[in-house]
Amino acid sequence: MNKIIYFDHAATTKMHDQVLKEMIPFLSIEYGNPSSMYSIGRNAKRAIEISRRKIARVINAKAHEIFFTSGGSESDNLAIKGIAYNLKEKGNHIITTKIEHPAVLNTCHRLEEEGFEITYLNVDHKGMISLEDLKNNITEKTILISIMYANNEIGTIEPIKKIGDIAKEHGIYFHTDAVQAIGNVKIDVEAMNIDLLSMSGHKFYGPKGIGALYVRQGVELSKIQDGGHQERDLRAGTENVPGIVGIGKAIELVYENFEEKIKKLKELKNYCIQELKENFNNIKINGDEKNRLPGNVNVSFSKMSGEELLLKLDEKGICTSAGSACSSGSGKSSHVLIAIGLSDELANSSLRISLGYENTKEDIEYFIDCLKEIRKAFR
Numbered sequence: 001m002n003k004i005i006y007f008d009h010a011a012t013t014k015m016h017d018q019v020l021k022e023m024i025p026f027l028s029i030e031y032g033n034p035s036s037m038y039s040i041g042r043n044a045k046r047a048i049e050i051s052r053r054k055i056a057r058v059i060n061a062k063a064h065e066i067f068f069t070s071g072g073s074e075s076d077n078l079a080i081k082g083i084a085y086n087l088k089e090k091g092n093h094i095i096t097t098k099i100e101h102p103a104v105l106n107t108c109h110r111l112e113e114e115g116f117e118i119t120y121l122n123v124d125h126k127g128m129i130s131l132e133d134l135k136n137n138i139t140e141k142t143i144l145i146s147i148m149y150a151n152n153e154i155g156t157i158e159p160i161k162k163i164g165d166i167a168k169e170h171g172i173y174f175h176t177d178a179v180q181a182i183g184n185v186k187i188d189v190e191a192m193n194i195d196l197l198s199m200s201g202h203k204f205y206g207p208k209g210i211g212a213l214y215v216r217q218g219v220e221l222s223k224i225q226d227g228g229h230q231e232r233d234l235r236a237g238t239e240n241v242p243g244i245v246g247i248g249k250a251i252e253l254v255y256e257n258f259e260e261k262i263k264k265l266k267e268l269k270n271y272c273i274q275e276l277k278e279n280f281n282n283i284k285i286n287g288d289e290k291n292r293l294p295g296n297v298n299v300s301f302s303k304m305s306g307e308e309l310l311l312k313l314d315e316k317g318i319c320t321s322a323g324s325a326c327s328s329g330s331g332k333s334s335h336v337l338i339a340i341g342l343s344d345e346l347a348n349s350s351l352r353i354s355l356g357y358e359n360t361k362e363d364i365e366y367f368i369d370c371l372k373e374i375r376k377a378f379r
């Protein structure tokens with residue numbers, strides 16, 4: 001078996017060795033319950049608080065504004081349902097977009113069943129929302145704006161600061177699903193007027209099953225899970241101590257030498273796009289060329305299914321994605337690609353390549369060679 005070339009960092013990432021190293025004691029000798037008062041309990045508690053501070057520092061928040069969850073999906077659920085249930089007397093209207101991750105979209109669908117009204121904003125052909133459209137949809141009943149920081153399929157980065165300003169001006173809370181953005185862009189929740197922000201450890205070289213939700217001081221949420229008083233009584237359940245230690249180390253590492261790493265990633269992405277354009281006719285690069293995640297390439301080939309391409313590339317040891325990992329297997333075209341105006345046929349012929357820090361120019365060259373071979377055999 002050839003070595004694996006991993007081009008699916010938007011689906012998940014390989015945990016950093018140093019993250020694993022930090023976690024190991026908390027998977028073995030440091031097994032205390034953080035709520036216990038004896039020394040090994042206190043050690044676990046201390047480790048949690050160190051991790052909380054590391055996360056807070058990176059997004060310019062305060063440590064007590066960070067709450068640990070089981071991942072991005074739970075953070076999205078807690079943010080949106082937490083605000084909706086807490087403010088239901090004040091209003092029942094939420095604004096989001098058509099291109100959100102299912103963790104946001106399906107949470108909104110659930111709330112619709114319960115009597116909330118949801119506006120799903122359109123996006124343009126690059127995946128960008130319109131600020132005018134956002135303003136025009138705000139009513140007296142609007143209690144929350146939830147717009148993703150960066151899209152997981154096409155990599156488009158939304159105008160987050162401007163959205164935050166609009167939300168603040170109208171006295172409406174602003175939640176952003178920043179699961180794809182953390183580790184790829186610099187985020188400042190103060191400067192950007194973000195009230196709630198979701199993140200997930202496994203999308204930035206940390207462990208799976210651990211996430212965090214930033215909740216601005218003074219913003220009150222209804223809890224969605226009953227039990228003990230962990231996480232300042234917002235999120236019941238004994239803390240995932242190894243995961244929490246891991247996500248803290250991961251966020252610290254991913255922002256080390258950040259500019260340099262991002263520059264390299266962008267160069268690699270641009271090289272990939274350039275090679276695709278030079279070697280194949282009739283392809284379409286989806287998403288926004290400028291406001292884009294540094295490692296995201298989303299390309300439509302005409303007349304060949306993305307899934308078929310994915311499977312042929314897998315035979316050559318290359319991991320890619322046709323649509324997002326969460327929607328593949330459903331048989332439906334990607335809701336994101338449809339929202340930016342692609343036909344079903346073009347949407348179904350798309351491939352997502354999401355690059356990470358371990359990828360090289362040689363990986364791209366091998367990928368292009370393999371694609372050429374696959375296309376030739378297909379004709």
Ligand SMILES: *Cc1c(COP(=O)(O)O)cnc(C)c1O
Binds near residue numbers: 011070072073177200
């Ligand atoms: C992966 C992802 C999620 C879900 O995160 P999990 O930790 O896997 O639950 C939510 N939103 C976006 C944009 C994602 O990419």
